[in-house]
Structure formats: structure tokens, C-alpha cells
Amino acid sequence: MADxxxxxxxxxxxxxxxxxxxxxxxxxxxxxIFGFLGANGAGKTTAMRMLTGLLIPTSGDAEVAGFDVYSxxxxxxxxxxxxxQRFSLYEDLTVQENIRLYGGIYGLSNKEIRQKSGALLETLxxxxxxxxxxxxxxxxxxxxxxxxxxxxxxxxxxxxDEPTGGVDPITRRQFWEQIxxxxxxxxxxxxxxxxxxxxxxxxxxxxxxxxxxxxLGSPAGLKQRYRADSIEEVFVQLARGAQRxx
Amino acid sequence: MRTIKFLLQKxxxxxxxxxxxxxxxxxxxxIQLVVLSYAATYELKEVDFxxxxxxxxxxxxxxxxxxxxxxxxxxxxxxxxTEEGVRKLRQNKANMVLTVPHNFSRxxxxxxxxxxxxxxxxxxxxxxxxxxxxxxxxxxxxxxEIQLAGGPISQERxxxxxxxxxFWYNANLDYxxxxxxxxxxxxxxxxxxxxxxxxxxxxxxMGTIEQLNVTPIKRYQFITGKLxxxxxxxxFELAVGLAIARFGFDIPFEGSVLLLFFVAxxxxxxxxxxxxxxxxxxxxxxxxxxxxxxxxxxxILMGGLFTPVESMPRWAQELTLLNPIYYFIKIMRxxxxxxxxxxxxxxxxxxxxxxxxxxxxxxxxRYRKASS
Numbered sequence: 355m356a357d358x359x360x361x362x363x364x365x366x367x368x369x370x371x372x373x374x375x376x377x378x379x380x381x382x383x384x385x386x387i388f389g390f391l392g393a394n395g396a397g398k399t400t401a402m403r404m405l406t407g408l409l410i411p412t413s414g415d416a417e418v419a420g421f422d423v424y425s426x427x428x429x430x431x432x433x434x435x436x437x438x439q440r441f442s443l444y445e446d447l448t449v450q451e452n453i454r455l456y457g458g459i460y461g462l463s464n465k466e467i468r469q470k471s472g473a474l475l476e477t478l479x480x481x482x483x484x485x486x487x488x489x490x491x492x493x494x495x496x497x498x499x500x501x502x503x504x505x506x507x508x509x510x511x512x513x514x515d516e517p518t519g520g521v522d523p524i525t526r527r528q529f530w531e532q533i534x535x536x537x538x539x540x541x542x543x544x545x546x547x548x549x550x551x552x553x554x555x556x557x558x559x560x561x562x563x564x565x566x567x568x569x570l571g572s573p574a575g576l577k578q579r580y581r582a583d584s585i586e587e588v589f590v591q592l593a594r595g596a597q598r599x600x
Numbered sequence: 601m602r603t604i605k606f607l608l609q610k611x612x613x614x615x616x617x618x619x620x621x622x623x624x625x626x627x628x629x630x631i632q633l634v635v636l637s638y639a640a641t642y643e644l645k646e647v648d649f650x651x652x653x654x655x656x657x658x659x660x661x662x663x664x665x666x667x668x669x670x671x672x673x674x675x676x677x678x679x680x681x682t683e684e685g686v687r688k689l690r691q692n693k694a695n696m697v698l699t700v701p702h703n704f705s706r707x708x709x710x711x712x713x714x715x716x717x718x719x720x721x722x723x724x725x726x727x728x729x730x731x732x733x734x735x736x737x738x739x740x741x742x743x744x745e746i747q748l749a750g751g752p753i754s755q756e757r758x759x760x761x762x763x764x765x766x767f768w769y770n771a772n773l774d775y776x777x778x779x780x781x782x783x784x785x786x787x788x789x790x791x792x793x794x795x796x797x798x799x800x801x802x803x804x805x806m807g808t809i810e811q812l813n814v815t816p817i818k819r820y821q822f823i824t825g826k827l828x829x830x831x832x833x834x835x836f837e838l839a840v841g842l843a844i845a846r847f848g849f850d851i852p853f854e855g856s857v858l859l860l861f862f863v864a865x866x867x868x869x870x871x872x873x874x875x876x877x878x879x880x881x882x883x884x885x886x887x888x889x890x891x892x893x894x895x896x897x898x899x900i901l902m903g904g905l906f907t908p909v910e911s912m913p914r915w916a917q918e919l920t921l922l923n924p925i926y927y928f929i930k931i932m933r934x935x936x937x938x939x940x941x942x943x944x945x946x947x948x949x950x951x952x953x954x955x956x957x958x959x960x961x962x963x964x965x966r967y968r969k970a971s972s
Contacts, residue, residue: 428816
């Protein structure tokens with residue numbers, strides 16, 4: 355398809371003898387919420403790190419926003435936002451200072467930084483916490499903030515690596531509301547998760563088992579093909595044969 | 601440039617917010633200078649000695665009194681057995697045993713050679729050498745006095761060469777004048793070697809570096825953001841240290857302080873480059889710390905801070921040419937104590953500049969935003 359914004363072709367990553375990601379191929383369309391499912395250790399994070407330019411692939415090809423992951427990863431970085439599964443804003447800086455730092459790094463003007471951070475804090479209802487150090491905030495708030503910071507520079511694609519890990523159900527729900535809102539505004543969302551109920555919120559999902567993509571399609575389509583009532587059942591059917599992890 | 605400004609802002613905020621590190625960074629110069637400069641001394645004080653006086657004459661007592669009167673020697677105990685003396689040495693109760701044989705004063709009066717024996721604990725060779733030197737000169741002095749006081753033999757001075765030493769640049773042989781410039785070097789080295797490198801590894805441990813690596817930030821921007829704050833802090837500490845040296849210790853400032861800061865600026869790039877390089881090959885602060893310590897200890901011990909480089913074996917002296925601390929200690933002492941100027945030290949500055957030109961690009965090259 356012409357308007358694929360992420361394109362992976364036999365993308366592979368080995369660590370020594372271990373093939374973490376094994377010849378995966380897929381495309382993500384612009385504006386889509388693409389769910390990247392798999393058990394722990396299936397290779398989701400490794401695949402995502404290759405697409406975000408943090409890790410150089412062993413073989414295969416991939417393009418993100420029209421740029422090659424081998425030679426143009428710095429161009430890719432201008433087009434994407436990223437939220438890692440480890441919380442990675444600075445805990446010893448305040449909410450405001452973190453926003454300012456990343457705004458500055460992405461080349462926003464001082465005026466833009468002011469406007470953006472004002473709007474962002476208002477949307478999140480965090481105005482009173484803006485002068486608080488991030489380390490003092492509850493995890494749910496931190497995650498929502500990290501997500502917003504990843505979107506500060508209006509990226510074309512945002513990569514979310516298990517964004518809702520360890521977060522309570524209500525915050526998870528709010529988080530997905532945020533994701534929908536961004537997707538409506540035209541940002542492509544690439545999200546890894548191992549919460550199967552979250553998969554139902556995605557436009558399309560791929561299921562990774564032992565480094566390979568074993569299934570790819572819309573949640574409804576996958577359920578039909580595997581004659582299952584939920585994505586969880588689909589996943590269990592597929593993951594039963596897995597060698598790795600839990 | 602703007603990106604670097606934001607990064608610097610962030611680093612300074614974090615440094616000044618780190619309650620564990622901040623006091624160390626700013627009290628370190630004071631404590632190191634004051635404590636080390638006074639404590640690390642080669643001047644001899646209070647040598648405990650054991651006396652075995654078989655002679656029991658007024659002459660032997662005078663000799664002992666003369667030793668004690670210098671203030672360097674302290675009569676710890678006495679006995680009439682050489683074995684007791686050896687035992688005291690072995691128990692570390694005495695550093696020296698002075699044995700005066702039976703016919704000491706009689707031989708002197710008869711104009712015959714008279715011997716005394718000094719046995720010195722030489723586990724610490726340097727101290728033993730010093731004890732020997734001090735004792736010898738005191739006994740020689742004593743010898744001369746006896747001769748002048750109308751000993752039975754030659755009244756006139758024995759002819760021979762007379763050496764009159766004149767000590768330059770540190771006329772009173774003040775140990776502190778020698779130590780303080782060297783300790784100043786150690787001070788800025790610690791900051792350069794440990795803090796910036798450690799700072800990067802800490803970000804790796806916390807996972808925050810990944811968020812930076814996924815931004816379009818450039819390598820040189822990131823590295824400038826990491827090096828510059830500690831470069832500034834180190835030069836600031838040098839200023840504090842120099843002020844303490846000048847006004848606290850009365851160290852002579854013969855040369856140009858500006859020149860020293862210029863050299864320090866280059867020197868910092870070398871040690872920071874090394875710290876940075878270590879950070880690119882390690883994953884945890886513990887590993888980085890351990891490796892940095894290894895280099896630091898070798899550099900300090902072989903850099904001429906305590907023991908002169910000139911007395912090291914040849915291979916070690918050649919290795920020293922790769923030791924940045926050696927260069928800077930030498931420059932520091934030359935400039936402060938001798939008033940050396942640009943032409944006197946340009947070859948040393950060249951050495952440092954060359955090291956910076958090698959290690960810094962190597963470290964920047966090793967630093968990767970993407971892992972392969």
C-alpha cells in the first residue's frame with residue numbers, strides 16, 4: 355500500500371546465537387493504532403528499538419516515515435515520539451523542567467514550549483504539580499506525562515512500549531482515551547502490550563511468538579480466523595507452542 | 601547551540617539538586633588540601649629510640665641529650681641488652697636502637713676511633729633513610745664539638761672540601777610548598793575523571809539516556825552537555841584551591857595564574873575524555889568507578905606526587921609520558937614555585953594537548969546513540 359508509514363521486511367536481530375527478532379515483515383498505515391502483542395521475551399521491545407533507531411538490525415529492511423533504519427535513523431528520530439517501558443523522564447527534575455528540556459531538544463521555540471506545556475498540563479489536569487519533582491508523582495501520572503512529552507513535537511508516529519505496565523485499570527482506561535485522541539488527530543500509534551484486552555482497542559494487531567509474527571489482522575478478523583471469542587484466546591492458541599519465556 | 605543550552609541547564613539543575621554529591625564536590629577541595637597537605641609529609645617527627653648505653657659516661661649522656669634536644673628523637677626506653685633493643689624494634693615500640701659500647705668515652709679521650717651503633721627499622725625505607733641522615737649529622741656535630749672543646753688531638757679543623765648548599769625555589773625545603781601544587785592537580789583530576797563519566801553511566805542505569813537517544817540530539821551536543829558543566833566546576837575548584845594555597849598555606853605564586861588555568865583547561869579535556877571513554881565501555885556505575893579508580897591510582901602513584909619520577913626505573917619513566925597527571929603536576933610546580941613561563945613548559949603543554957586530541961575524539965567516536 356502506498357501510504358504505509360512503517361514498513362518492515364524480513365527484519366531480523368540476533369544477539370550472538372539468539373535470534374530475538376526473526377524475519378518479521380509488516381506494514382503500518384498512517385493514522386492507525388497498531389498493536390504489537392506478544393509474551394514477555396517474544397521480541398517486541400527489540401523490534402521497537404530497531405524501528406526507533408536505538409538498535410541496528412542484523413538483517414532485513416525497514417522504513418519509518420520514509421526513512422531507512424540503517425542509514426537515516428537521525429531523520430527518523432525527528433518524526434517519532436517514544437515512550438519506553440522503563441519510565442525515563444528525569445525524576446530529579448520537575449514536571450515543568452522535563453517538558454522544557456524535551457521541548458528544547460526537539461527545537462521548539464520558547465513561546466511554543468510555554469504554550470505546549472500550558473496546554474499539556476491543562477489536559478492532564480496537572481497544573482498544580484508542575485513545580486513538583488517527577489520522582490514524587492504516582493506511576494499513573496508519570497506514564498501519562500511521559501506519553502505527552504513524547505508527543506510534544508507533534509511526531510508523525512508515536513511508539514509506546516508497554517505504556518500501561520503496572521498501572522491501575524482506571525488510569526489504563528484514561529491512557530487509552532489519550533491514545534484515541536492522538537490517533538484521531540492523525541498520529542500513528544505503534545503500541546506494544548501484553549494486556550490482551552487492550553488489543554481489542556487497536557485497529558490492527560500482530561502477535562509475536564518466539565521472535566516471529568504468527569498472526570496479523572484486525573481484532574475481529576483474528577477472532578474469526580481462530581474461532582475465538584477474544585484476542586486472549588487467539589493469543590493462547592498461538593503462544594501454546596512458544597519455546598521462550600513465560 | 602540552543603540544544604546545548606537546554607542540556608546545560610538540565611545538568612546544572614541536577615548537579616545542584618543532588619544533595620549527596622553537592623557537598624562532596626564543594627568541600628572536597630578544602631578537605632583534600634588542608635588534610636593531605638598537612639598530613640602527607642616527609643619531615644621527620646618524634647622518632648622513638650631505644651638506648652643501650654654500656655658506657656654510662658658523661659660523654660654518652662651528652663650524646664643522648666643532644667639527640668633528644670633536637671626535638672626529632674624521643675627516648676622511648678633503655679636497657680643494657682642489645683636483644684632488648686631488637687625486641688623493641690620488632691614490636692614497633694622503637695624505630696631505632698642506639699648502642700654505645702663500653703669504651704666509648706675512653707677511646708675518645710685517648711684519641712682513638714670510637715664507635716656507636718644505630719640500628720634502624722627499615723620497613724619504611726624512606727623514613728629509615730631520613731632517620732639515618734638526621735642521626736648521622738647530629739653525631740658528626742657532636743664529634744666536632746668535642747674536638748673544638750679541646751679534645752686531646754687536633755685542634756685545627758680537618759682540611760677538605762666544604763660544601764655550602766643553597767636551596768633554590770623552595771629555600772626552606774618546605775614540604776607543603778611541594779605538596780600543595782600536586783594535590784591541586786589530584787583535586788581537579790577527580791572531578792574530571794569521575795563525575796562526567798559517571799554521570800553518563802548513571803543515565804544509562806536509570807534508563808533516561810534512552811529517551812535522549814531517541815531524540816534527534818547530536819552526539820557532540822550530548823557530550824558537550826555532559827563535559828562542560830564539570831569542566832566549569834573543576835576550574836572553579838582550582839580557583840578555590842589556589843586561593844587556599846595562596847592565603848592559607850602561603851605558597852609562593854611565582855608564575856602566571858592565567859597560564860595555569862589555560863593548562864588546566866586542556867588537562868581537563870584529557871581526564872574528562874578518559875572518563876567519558878570509560879563510560880562508553882561500561883554499563884554500571886560500579887564498573888566505571890572501578891576502572892576509573894584503577895587509572896587514577898596508577899596515575900597518582902606514578903605521577904610524581906609523592907615520589908620523584910626521576911627515581912623510577914627507566915621503563916616506568918617512559919610510561920609516565922602517557923600519564924596526564926605527571927604533566928600537570930610538573931607544570932603546576934614549575935609555574936607556582938619557579939615562575940616558569942610559556943616557553944619553559946610548552947613541551948609539556950604540547951604533551952597534554954596531544955593526549956586530549958587523541959582521547960577525546962576516541963571517546964566521542966565510541967559513544968553511540970544506537971547500539972549495534
